[in-house]
Amino acid sequence: MSGPRTLFEKVWDSHVVIDSDPTLLYVDLHLVHEVTSPQAFAGLSASGRKVRRPDLTVATVDHGIPTTGRSLGIRDPLSKKQIDALLQNCRDHGITMFGLDDPRQGIVHVVGPEQGLTQPGLLVVCGDSHTSTHGAFGALAFGIGTTEVEHVLATQTLWQARPQTMAVEVEGALPWGVAAKDLILGIIAQIGVAGGTRHVIEYRGQVMHDLSMEQRMTICNMSIEGGARAGMIAPDETTIRYIEGRPFAPKGPRWDEAVAAWEGLVTDPGATFDKVAVIDAARLEPHVSWGVNPAQTVPVTGRVPSPDVYDDPRQRDAAVRALEYMALRPGTPILDIAVDHVFLGSCTNGRLEDLRAAAKVVEGRKVDSRVSAVVVPGSMQVKAQAEAEGLDDVFQSAGFSWRDAGCSSCLAMNPDVIPSGERCASTSNRNYEGRQGRGARTHLVSPAMAAAAAVAGHFVDVREWETG
C-alpha cells in the first residue's frame, strides 16, 4: 500500500501472509491462559497436530487461581482441572509457562509487557478481550475465541477481516487528579460501548506522549469496552526506555535493529482515518460508573442520572433496569454512595504505578470499618516490587488485605466473589450484571478513587483530599 499510512495500516500490512478478504495474518506472540485454552489444545490433539511455534507462545495462569492460601492447593475442582490441563498441555508442547510456582506468574496482560515480550509493531493475540492492552506499545493486539486459539496454535496465523480505522484525538492535558482510567472512561462515555465496533482505535494527541507506559496500557486495555477491535498508541522514547533491558527484549546489535525498525511505527502525516472522535481532556473529572456497562458513568461530583435523559426507548429501559439492579435512585449524588468492598487490581489498574497512586491516598489512614478492601497486584513481579517499596506495609497497616497475583474479583472466577447485593468500588474494566458475582454491584473507578472510597466508606472526590 503506497501513500501515507496510519500506524495500524503499517502493522497490519507487515503481517499479511495472504492478501485476501479475510486476510491471513502472521501472529508474532500468542499469549495463553487456562480458561480459553483447554478446548483448543484438545482440538489440536484430536486432529493430530502439534503447536507450530512453541517459541512464539507463552502461558500463565490468572483467571481462576486463588489470591490467598495458594500453598494449600487449588480447592475448586473445576479450576484445578483447568489449571492442570494447561500445565500438561504446556509440558506436552514445550511451551514456556509461568505457573503458580514461577515468580513471573500473573495476569497475562501484565506479564507480557513487564517481561519485555510485548514490543512495538507485533501482532499479539490471546483468548481474552483485554489483549488490546498491548496496543499501548504500538502493537496490533486483539482478543480471540477458543477456536481461533486452536487455529493459532496449529498454524501461527489468523484469518481476519480488515477493520476500519478510528482516531481518538485527545486534546489538551489531563487535569490534576484525573487519571488515565478517567480518560478512557471519558472516551467511552463519549463514543459509546459500540462506538468503535469494526474499528481499530489509535489514541492520539500530545497527552499520549506525556503518559507513562502503564497509563497507556490502562487506556488501550479498555478499547474493547468502546466496542473496538483493538487500540493502539504510537511508540516513542518512553516506550523504548520501558522495554530496554527487560528479560525477553532484544539485546546487543539486535536491540539497535529493533529500535531502528520501531522508529517508523507512527501514523504518516496526511494519512486519514475512517472515523475521528475528539476528546477535550481539560474537561475531564474523576469518573464513577453508576450502571451496568462501562459507558454508564458520571463525574464523581455528579449524580445518578434519570432514565429520562435517554431519548431511545431501549436505552431508557436499559437505564431503568440498570438502576434497579444497582439499587440506585436517580438524582443521588455519587458522593453519597457507600461501598461495601474495594478491589484494587486487574489488567486495567494492577500495576506498580496504580499501587503507588493508591498507597499515596491510603498512607497514614485506615480503611473504614464497614469496608472489606483487597489489593491484588497484577503479577508476582509487581507484588515483589511493591513490597520492596514498602507499599504492602502501607496497605496492610491501613487494613487492606494484600494478595497474590491473578484476575481475582475482576470477574470472580476464583473465590474472590463479591456477595449478592453488595457494592464494590473496583479498578477493573467491566461493571456488567453479575460480573463480580451474581447480584454484585460494581462501580468502576481509578486506583486513587478506589483507595479513597475504602477509607471514607463512600465515594469521595480524590482531588479534594490532601495527599501529604
Place this chain on the structure above:
Amino acid sequence: MKPVTTIRGTMVPLDRADVDTDQIIPQQFLKRIERDGYGEFLFYNWAHTDDGTPSSDFIINDPARRGAKVLVAGPNFGCGSSREHAPWALQQWGFDAVITPSAADIFRNNSSFSGLLIVELPHDAVSRLMELAADPTAEVTIDLESQTVTASDLEEHFEFHATAKQRLLQGLDGAGVTLTHADAIAAHEAERASWLPTTLEAPTG
C-alpha cells in the same frame, strides 16, 4: 462443522440492547474444559433465581419457546468478553441464528466457527420481527445463499461477508483449510526479523 444453508423456525425476542457475553454465559461456567453442555446455562443469571430455580418470567424458560431456532435481539449483541462459550451456549440451547441490528466483533467472529448464523438487519426490520416474535408459533426463514430473511409480511436482504458465507455454506472450518497455504506461511516466516522476541530463552526472575 455442519453446513449452514437455510434456517427456519420460531423465534425468541430479547428486546434489550448491549447484551454482553457475561449475561449470555456467566463466569462460573467458563471453568469447564469441555466444548459442550453449555445449553442449560444460557443466560443463567437472568433465567434463574438466587437459589438456582428456573425463573418462570424469563422468556427462554417459557415452555412455548422450546424448540425456537432464532433469537431476535437488540443492538450491540454479544459485546464484552471474547468467551466463545457464548455462541456455544446459544447453539447448544437450540438457536441456529441470531438476528440483531448489530453484533459485537469478537462475538460475531466466534459464532462463525460453530455455524451460529449472525444476521444484521436495520433497526425497523428487527423491531418488526420483535413484534412478530411475540407469538411463539410465528416462524422466520433465513436463507444464507440469497441473503434474505422472510417472516409474515417482512422480507429483508442482509449484508454478509462473501468469504464467510462460502465457508458456512460449505461447512468448512479449521486449521486444515489454512494449512493448504503452508508454503505461504513458511515463506512469511523465513522473512521475519531476527530481533523479534521468542519465548523459549527463559531467564528467570
Place this chain on the structure above:
Amino acid sequence: MNSYSVAKVPGDGTGPEVVEEAVRVLAAAAAAHGFEIEYHELDLGGERYLRTEETLTGADLQTLSNADAILFGAVGHPDVPPGILEQQILLRMRRELDQFINLRPVKLHPGVRGPLRDVDPSDVDMVVVRENSEGLYVNQGEFTAKGGPFEVAVQQSVNSRFAIERCIRYAFDLAASRPRRHLTMCGKTNVLTFASELWSRVFEEVGSEYPQVTTAYAHIDAACYWMVDDPGRFDVVVTDNMFGDIITDLGAAIQGGLGIAAGANINPNGVSMFEPIGGTAPGFEGTGLINPLAAIGASAMMLDVLGEPAAASAVEKAVGEVAGSLPSLRAGEMGISTTEVGDRVVSLVAESKTAGATR
C-alpha cells in the same frame, strides 16, 4: 455435576470394614450435595504381599496418581516381617506422590469422654501439620564396628530449606484460613542446633509475610506437656517428621483414641491420601466391633480437599454428633456395631442437603 475419581485401598485387617462405612457415608454425602464419586479399588497390603510378593507396582502407582484422591484403610500383617509394608507401600507412596504434608486434625467432640479431666471440648481443636518427606525418615546413617563392643550407630536427620519452607508456608496458609489464626512451631532448638535452627529461621522469615497470623514456638517436650495440661493453647501446629509422628499420637489419645483419629498425606498440587490413623487392629477383624468414625472422618477431610466444603462439613458434623452419643469410642465398647455406627452417620448426612448449588 462434579464427578471425582477415588482410589480405594481397603488393605488388611479391619481396613476393609471401616473403608466400607466411609464409602456408605460418602454415597449419602454425594446424594445430598450433588456430586458423584467413581471408585477404583486397589489391593494393597500384607495379604497380597503374602500371595504375590508384590507391595506397590508401577501400575498401582499409575492408578493412584491418576485418581483425584486416595481413600486408605490400613496395611499390616503378623506374618509379614516388620518394615516391609511400611517402607514399600506407605512411605513409598508418600514419596512417589510427593505427599509432603501430613495433616492431623485433633478435635474433641462434645460428649466424647477422652482421658483429660476438666477440659472443655473447645479447648481441643487443633491441626498438626507434620513435615512428611524428610527429617529422620530419610533412612540415612551408618553402623561402624557393627556387632562388636564398640559398635556405633549414627542416624541422620536431613532438613532442607526447600522442604521446610513449603511445609511452613502450608501451615501459615492453613492458620490464616482458621478463625484463631495462630501457628505454633515445635522443635528442639537448644539441642538440634542445626536442624531446629534452620526451622526457626524459616519460620520467622515466612511469618513476616503473614502479619495476620500470631505465632509461637514450643520445644517439643514442652509441647507434649501442654497437649495434656493446656491443649487450648494450640490452633495449628507445625513441626518436623519425627516430632510430628510423636505429637500426633498424643493428639489421638487426647481426642478420644484411634477410633476417631483421622489423618491425611497431602500433596497440595496433586493426589492426597486419607486414612484412619489406627492400624489393622488385629483381633477385631471381621467382628463388627471396630469403630469406623476415624475412616469416616478421613473421608470428610477428603471431601474438603476435593472441593466439596459443604459436604465435608456435614460429614464432620455428623461424626461429631455420633461420637458424642456413644458411651465409648473404643472398639468393642461403642455399644453398637460398626455398621450401626455407619448407619447413624449416613442418616445424619442424608438430611444435610445443599440448597441450590450451581455448578
